[in-house]
Amino acid sequence: MSRVLSFLILLIAISGCSYTPIYSDKESNFKIDEINFEGEKFINEIIKNSLETQAKGDKKYSIYFKTIKNRQIVSSDIQGDPKIFKIKIILEYKLYHNDKKISEDKIVKQTSYNSIDDKYELSQYENNILKNLSKIISDEILFSIKLLENDN
Numbered sequence: 001m002s003r004v005l006s007f008l009i010l011l012i013a014i015s016g017c018s019y020t021p022i023y024s025d026k027e028s029n030f031k032i033d034e035i036n037f038e039g040e041k042f043i044n045e046i047i048k049n050s051l052e053t054q055a056k057g058d059k060k061y062s063i064y065f066k067t068i069k070n071r072q073i074v075s076s077d078i079q080g081d082p083k084i085f086k087i088k089i090i091l092e093y094k095l096y097h098n099d100k101k102i103s104e105d106k107i108v109k110q111t112s113y114n115s116i117d118d119k120y121e122l123s124q125y126e127n128n129i130l131k132n133l134s135k136i137i138s139d140e141i142l143f144s145i146k147l148l149e150n151d152n
Contacts, residue, residue: 029057030145039067042127043089043134050138061145065093069130074112086112087126089133093141095148103148107140109133 032051037044044067051063068090075084088110095103111129116122 030059030061030149031057032063032145033060034062036062036064037066039065040069040089043067043069043130046131046134047091047138047141050135051141054138054142059097059149062096062099063093063141064096065091065141067091071126082115084112084114085126086110087129087133089130089137091137095145103144105144107137109136 035048035051037048044065047065047067070088070090072086072088073082073084074086075082077083088108091107093105093107094101111133113125113129116125
């Protein structure tokens with residue numbers, strides 16, 4: 001009986017406080033109308049396109065970001081040929097509203113992967129990794145803006 005009672009109390013508490021999960025709410029009430037960047041062109045274009053297409057709303061923000069890509073050889077075989085690589089993307093951004101800086105942050109994403117003998121295939125694989133990491137970074141930026149919106 002106490003389990004049923006505690007479940008009902010929990011259900012009433014959750015529904016009474018207008019709980020809404022942040023990730024499930026796909027609609028945003030903001031728009032990034034000005035995007036300035038420097039650094040890695042390929043990565044920047046992916047992030048820019050993602051920010052432009054996902055954020056639509058009335059409140060307007062401007063963003064400036066800088067990206068750095070770092071590719072390292074983690075492990076080599078006996079002949080000195082690379083076997084494992086690591087790619088790291090570092091993004092520093094500043095968010096503005098009405099020409100006033102309201103947020104500043106740094107995002108670092110990295111992954112390791114095995115080498116592929118075919119250099120063209122390795123290049124395509126690295127591009128896919130960069131696209132995925134860039135998409136994750138843009139999602140984190142949008143999420144942080146959404147948190148700022150919920151705080152206000």
